[in-house]
Amino acid sequence: MTRHRVSIAGAAAALTLTGVAVAAGTATASASSAAVASAPTAAVPAAALAALPGTDTVLGPRVLVLDPSMGTEQIETAVNGIAAAQTDDEMGTERWSILFKPGTYGTSEDPLQIKVGYYTEVAGLGADPGDVRINGKVEVYNRCLDNGGTSNCIALNNFWRTLSNLTIQVNGAGQDGCRASANFWAVSQAVSMRRVEVTGGNLSLMDYCTAGPQFASGGFIADSRAGFVINGSQQQWLTRNSTVGGWSNAVWNQVFAGVEGAPDDSTFPNPPYTTLDTTPVSREKPYLFLDGGQWAVRVPSAHTDTRGTSWADAMTPGRTVPLSDFHIARPGDSVTAINAQLARGKHLLLTPGLYDVASSIQVRRPGTVVLGLGHATLTARRGSTPLKVADGAGTVVAGVTVDAGERLSPLLMSVGGPSVGQGGAASGRGSSAADPLTLSDVYFRVGGPHVGKASVSLQVDADHVLVDHTWVWRADHGVEDFTGGVLGDDERWATNTGTHGVIVNGDDVTATGLFVEHFQEHNTIWNGERGRTVLYQNELPYDPPSQAEWTRPDGTLGYAGYVVAPHVRTHELWGGGSYVYNRNDPTIVTQHGFQVPTTEGVRLHHVLTVNLGAGTIRHVVNDTGGQVDTDAVGVPQYVAEYP
Numbered sequence: 001m002t003r004h005r006v007s008i009a010g011a012a013a014a015l016t017l018t019g020v021a022v023a024a025g026t027a028t029a030s031a032s033s034a035a036v037a038s039a040p041t042a043a044v045p046a047a048a049l050a051a052l053p054g055t056d057t058v059l060g061p062r063v064l065v066l067d068p069s070m071g072t073e074q075i076e077t078a079v080n081g082i083a084a085a086q087t088d089d090e091m092g093t094e095r096w097s098i099l100f101k102p103g104t105y106g107t108s109e110d111p112l113q114i115k116v117g118y119y120t121e122v123a124g125l126g127a128d129p130g131d132v133r134i135n136g137k138v139e140v141y142n143r144c145l146d147n148g149g150t151s152n153c154i155a156l157n158n159f160w161r162t163l164s165n166l167t168i169q170v171n172g173a174g175q176d177g178c179r180a181s182a183n184f185w186a187v188s189q190a191v192s193m194r195r196v197e198v199t200g201g202n203l204s205l206m207d208y209c210t211a212g213p214q215f216a217s218g219g220f221i222a223d224s225r226a227g228f229v230i231n232g233s234q235q236q237w238l239t240r241n242s243t244v245g246g247w248s249n250a251v252w253n254q255v256f257a258g259v260e261g262a263p264d265d266s267t268f269p270n271p272p273y274t275t276l277d278t279t280p281v282s283r284e285k286p287y288l289f290l291d292g293g294q295w296a297v298r299v300p301s302a303h304t305d306t307r308g309t310s311w312a313d314a315m316t317p318g319r320t321v322p323l324s325d326f327h328i329a330r331p332g333d334s335v336t337a338i339n340a341q342l343a344r345g346k347h348l349l350l351t352p353g354l355y356d357v358a359s360s361i362q363v364r365r366p367g368t369v370v371l372g373l374g375h376a377t378l379t380a381r382r383g384s385t386p387l388k389v390a391d392g393a394g395t396v397v398a399g400v401t402v403d404a405g406e407r408l409s410p411l412l413m414s415v416g417g418p419s420v421g422q423g424g425a426a427s428g429r430g431s432s433a434a435d436p437l438t439l440s441d442v443y444f445r446v447g448g449p450h451v452g453k454a455s456v457s458l459q460v461d462a463d464h465v466l467v468d469h470t471w472v473w474r475a476d477h478g479v480e481d482f483t484g485g486v487l488g489d490d491e492r493w494a495t496n497t498g499t500h501g502v503i504v505n506g507d508d509v510t511a512t513g514l515f516v517e518h519f520q521e522h523n524t525i526w527n528g529e530r531g532r533t534v535l536y537q538n539e540l541p542y543d544p545p546s547q548a549e550w551t552r553p554d555g556t557l558g559y560a561g562y563v564v565a566p567h568v569r570t571h572e573l574w575g576g577g578s579y580v581y582n583r584n585d586p587t588i589v590t591q592h593g594f595q596v597p598t599t600e601g602v603r604l605h606h607v608l609t610v611n612l613g614a615g616t617i618r619h620v621v622n623d624t625g626g627q628v629d630t631d632a633v634g635v636p637q638y639v640a641e642y643p
Contacts, residue, residue: 058295058323060330060351062096062374065125068103072112072136075105079114079122086117087143090157091449091479095352097121097374100166101290102131111136111171116161119375121352121399124166125290127298128311129197129225132166139184140191142210150211155186155218155233159471160375160401162441164194165287170201178209182230188217189515189537190401190443190471194285195311198226206232220469220513223284223309223316236577238469238513238535241279241306252610252636255535255575257512258282258307265606269638274575274606278305280532281433281466281510284316285398285440286371288323295323297347299369299396302436302466321347321369335359342368350376350400357386366392366424372399375443380405380412380454390423391416391430391437391462398440404452408497412444412454416462416506431464433508438466446519447496448475456500457519463506463528469513472501476518476542489543489584493520504528511536516561518542522595527565536562536576538593539612543584550588557618558590570601577608577636580628582615594621596642604642610634 057065064082066075082096102125106112113136116122124132140161142153163185172180183198186207203226206216216234227245231237236253243260250271256262258279265273284300300310300318310316327341331353339362342348348363352374358381363370370387378386378400386402386409389395402412414420415437424430431437444457457472475496482488482495500523501516507528516523517539524538538561544550550558561578564571578593593609596602609617611628619625626637 058328059097059349059373060353062094062352064096064098066098066100066105068101068105072106072110075112076114082120083115083117086120087115089118090159092118093354093449095119095354095374095376097123097352099288100124100132100134102126104133104135106135106171108135108171109173111173113137113139113175115139115141116163119160121162121164121374123162123164123287125288126165127289127291127315129165129167129195133169134166135169136171137183138163138168140186140207141184142186142207142214144210152213153207153210154213155207155216156188158187158216159190160443161187161191162375162399163196164192164285165196165289167197167199169199172201184209186216187219189219189473191219192441192469193221194223195287196224198224202228202230204230204232205234205237206230208232222469223311225309236535236537238575240512240534241282241284241308241310243308252608253535253537253575253577253606257534257574260308268606268640269608269636272606272608272636272638274535276534276574278307279512279534280304281436282306282512283396283436283438283440283466283468284310285468286369286396288371288373291320291322297321297323297326297349297369297371302434302438304433323349326369329355331355335361347371349373352376354379356381358382358384360385360388360420362420363387363389363395363397364392364421364423366429367394368392369395370397370400372401375399375401377401377403379403380409381407383407383409385409385411385414385419387413388417388420389413389415389437390420392424393429393432393435393437395431395437396440397438397442399442401443401445402457403449404446404454404457404498406451406453408453408455410455411459412457413442413459415439415458415460415465417459418461425462431462433464436464436466436510437462438468439470440468442470444470444472444501446474446498447480447492448473448478451480451495453497455498456503457498458501459503459505460509461505463508465506465509467509467511467514470511471515472517474498474501474518474520474541485543485545486583490545493541493543493545493549493584500525504531520544521559522563523561525563525565526568526571529568530570531564531568532571533573534575536573538562538578540578540580540582540590540615542581544582544588546585547588550590556591558588560590560592560595562594564596564602566597568597568602569599571596572603572605573607574605576604576606577610578617579610579612580615580617581612583613586614586630589616589618592619592622593617596621598622598643600643604639606638606640607642608636608638610636
C-alpha cells in the first residue's frame with residue numbers, strides 16, 4: 001500500500017474544478033502516517049440498527065436491506081451510523097453489506113447522503129443499475145491520521161469497500177460549496193466501483209475539500225458510466241469497460257481498457273495514460289438481485305475484446321441462479337459442512353463476517369459460484385490453505401478476502417492445483433477461453449489485523465484464468481504491536497513472512513487490475529505462456545533490514561517486483577509500476593523493477609519505477625530505464641515500450 005505520494009505530478013499549481021481550487025502537491029514523504037493503525041472495533045450505535053426494521057434477514061444480521069418506503073432520515077441514521085463506526089476501523093472485525101431494493105431514494109429537496117467506511121459493501125438489488133436511484137451521494141472522504149488534526153488527511157489507507165449496481169444522481173443540497181461540487185470517492189486499494197452510473201455532477205476520486213496533503217492511491221472502476229471524472233491525486237487507477245464524459249489528469253499510471261471517452265495516450269508519458277481500445281478478456285462480477293421479487297444471483301458471461309458497459313442496451317448477458325441453489329454460510333459454520341454442500345452441487349454465498357478456516361474450502365465442480373458479501377474474510381488457521389479451487393469452466397470466486405494466520409501456510413489460495421483434483425479438466429470442462437475460471441475482487445493479506453505467515457498468497461496453475469481486480473498485500477502496518485526498527489520493521493520482517501504474492505503457472509492467464517505489494521522476494525512471478533496484465537501496481541517491501549537480506553543468492557541486488565520467467569516466449573503487460581521505499585535502510589539498492597526475457601514475444605507497454613522517499617531502483621526493466629532514488633522523490637522513470 002502506497003503511503004508517500006505525489007499529489008498531481010506535472011500539473012499546474014492548481015486545478016480549478018467546478019469553482020474549487022485543487023492544490024497540486026509535490027513529492028512528499030510522511031513517515032508519521034505509516035504508524036497509524038485502528039483501534040478495536042467500535043460498536044455500531046444501537047439507534048442505527050433500531051432505525052431499520054428486519055435487519056436479521058435470510059442473509060444474516062450484518063446485511064441491511066433497505067426499501068424506498070423508508071424515510072431518508074431513517075436510512076441516513078442507520079447507514080451513517082455504520083459508517084461512523086467503520087471510518088477508522090481499518091483492522092477491525094466488523095463486516096457489512098447494505099443493500100437497496102429497487103426504487104428511488106431521496107428527493108431533490110431532501111437528498112440521501114451516505115458515507116461508506118471500512119469493510120462495507122453498498123449495492124443495489126436491481127437487474128440493472130438504473131433500477132436503484134439515489135438522489136444524493138454515496139461518498140468516501142479523506143481520513144485524518146494525526147489524532148484529530150488536519151495536517152495529514154489522506155485517502156492512502158481507505159481500503160476494503162465496495163459500491164455497485166446503482167445510479168447516483170449527484171445532489172449536494174445542504175453541503176457546503178466544496179462538498180457539493182462532486183460525489184467524492186477518495187479510496188485506495190481493495191476498493192471497487194462496479195455497475196454504477198453517476199449523473200448530474202462530477203465523480204471525484206480525490207477529496208480536495210479536506211485539509212491536505214490529500215494523497216490517494218487507488219483503484220478500480222468497471223462496467224460503469226460517469227460524466228466528468230476528477231482523478232486528482234490518484235497515483236494509479238484502472239478503469240475498465242466503462243463510459244466517461246471526461247478525465248481530469250494523470251499522476252503516474254492511469255490505465256483505461258475498453259472505455260468509451262478514455263483519454264488519448266499518444267503523448268505518453270506526458271500525461272502517463274495507457275489506453276486500450278478494448279479489454280482482451282472480461283467477465284463482470286456476479287451480483288445479488290431481486291428477480292421478480294425472489295432472491296437470485298446474476299452471473300455474467302465472459303467476453304473478449306469488449307468495450308463499454310455490459311448493461312447499455314439490455315440486461316447484462318449471463319445466467320441467473322436462484323438463491324435457493326446457494327448454500328448460505330455464516331461465520332462459525334464448519335468447513336466440513338460447507339464442503340458437503342459444495343459437493344452436492346450447491347453454490348456458496350458467504351455472508352459478512354470472519355471465517356476461521358483450519359482446513360481448505362474446496363471448490364471442485366465446474367461452474368460453481370462463490371460470492372462473498374460485505375468483504376467476507378477467510379482466515380487461515382493451523383497453516384491451512386483456506387481456499388482451493390479446481391480447474392473448471394465458468395467457476396467464479398468473487399468478493400472474498402483471504403487472510404494469513406499465525407502458522408505458516410504454503411498458499412492462501414490455489415487455483416487448479418493438484419491438491420484439489422482435476423475438477424472439470426478430467427471431463428473436458430476445464431477453464432477455457434470461452435468460459436474462463438474467474439476471480440473478481442479477491443483480496444489477500446499477510447499481517448495487519450494480526451500476525452500472518454504465508455509462503456505464497458495466490459497461485460494459479462490452471463489455464464485460461466481471468467483475475468479481475470485483486471490486491472495481494474503483505475502488510476506494511478497493522479496492530480501487531482511491533483516496536484523494533486523503523487515503525488516495527490525489524491520485527492515485521494521476521495514475523496509477518498510472505499515470500500511471493502502471486503505465482504502464475506498456467507497458460508493464457510489474464511489479469512485486469514493486479515495490485516501486489518511488499519513481499520520478501522519477487523512479488524509476482526509469471527511462468528505461464530501468453531499471459532496478459534492490464535495495470536500492474538507494486539511496492540517493494542519497506543522493511544528489508546539490510547542489503548544482505550535484500551540480495552539474491554546469485555548476487556543480484558534485490559528482487560524485481562514483476563518477473564516473467566526466462567523460458568516464456570509470449571507475454572504482454574500494459575501500464576505497470578514498481579515503487580521503492582526502503583525506510584528501514586535507505587541505502588538498499590534494487591537492480592530493476594521488472595525482469596523479463598528479451599524476446600520479441602514478451603512486450604511491456606508503459607512501465608515505470610518511482611522512489612517514494614528511500615532506497616534505489618537502478619533500472620525500470622532489465623537494464624533499461626533510468627535510476628530512481630532520493631534525488632528525485634516521486635518523479636517516475638518511464639520505459640514506453642520494451643523491447
